[in-house]
Amino acid sequence: MVTLKLTGLKELYTDMKAKGIKRYKFAFTYNKVGFDIFFFTDEIPFKLMFGVKAHNFYFEVNVNNGFIIDTNIGDKYTQLRKILGLQYDPDNPFKTFYFFTEFNKRIPQFANVKNTPEPSDIASYRKDIEESDKIYFMGWRDNEKRGDKVSSENLYKTRLLLDYEAYLICKRKNISSRWTHDKSLAQKFHLPD
Template sequence: MKLEEIKPLLSDMRKNNVTKDKFTFTYNQVNFEVIVLIDCKPFELLFGVVGHNFSFILNLYPGFQLQNLPDYVFFKLCEILNLKPGKDTFTSFAFLKYMASKIPNQYSRVNIQPHEIIPYKVKDIPDAEKKYFCGWKMYREDSPYSAKNFEKTREILGESTFIFCKEHNISSCWTNEVEKRKDYTPPEII
């Protein structure tokens, strides 16, 4: 399906130099949260079903082509939404078209924190239990140690942050202790 409804949001995100945004919508009295990530190829839409232990990721390809819902996602949504699959009851196309109608035109100005993204990508990242960002560790050129956590940095913080960290020998630091959590700031600002 072509998701042209997302064009204004993506344009406003670029204009504001942000790579992550979030919006919510309700379908059949069930709340959904969608995080839009544009610092990856393809772009990603992370869907979370609020109050249910279920989330999924759909890729957004060039030309605004949105990945179809995988069958297992569709049937789980049928269960959560208490709807029967079928042309006259519930289809993946109807769900995605409805979601498209709820995409805002402007960036929300909400700073998405890394721990909000990790639940969606838990199977793709090392040390997923360490979900709270707690800072940066910079290594000098003459240090016998070198930066690590590059894959986690790429998956959670985006491609441009990953490249910057790799080029400047910087590690992203993570903890499982919420009281040690810090608000995310890009490494070039600290």
């Protein structure tokens, strides 16, 4: 296991915390490939998600105490290398350590509230959720009033696309997040009552 301390992430996190931001989105370019970066601090360990829409590709890394990550991305390595346009060279193999070292240098120091990701931003990479075509948050449904029970699939979608705190509230109070494919029906995310 090869680890790396993301010193740049500490500064961003400090500013996010001061501004009350739990999730943040910014751009990163490596070898002329643009990545959407999502930094999630609403659960432990923190998570970084790297996505390339043009290639329908993303991977996540856990950010452990001290902003330390494991630079091994497992089975995503070969696909990342191809997306970056790097040929396999046994004498000089591509190391994700180099990728993350460069990323660390380009992490913004300050957070802009306007860069808080919408659920639909995250959903465009996460196809492993229920009703993956419904990516716009549309409010809450109180299942107690309906005599229903929130599904584990809905709780999973709530946690991934909205917020860990929302997931905990929904689980505790039997509330489902509601979703639509129609952007005009989208609502601004707020925690359930």
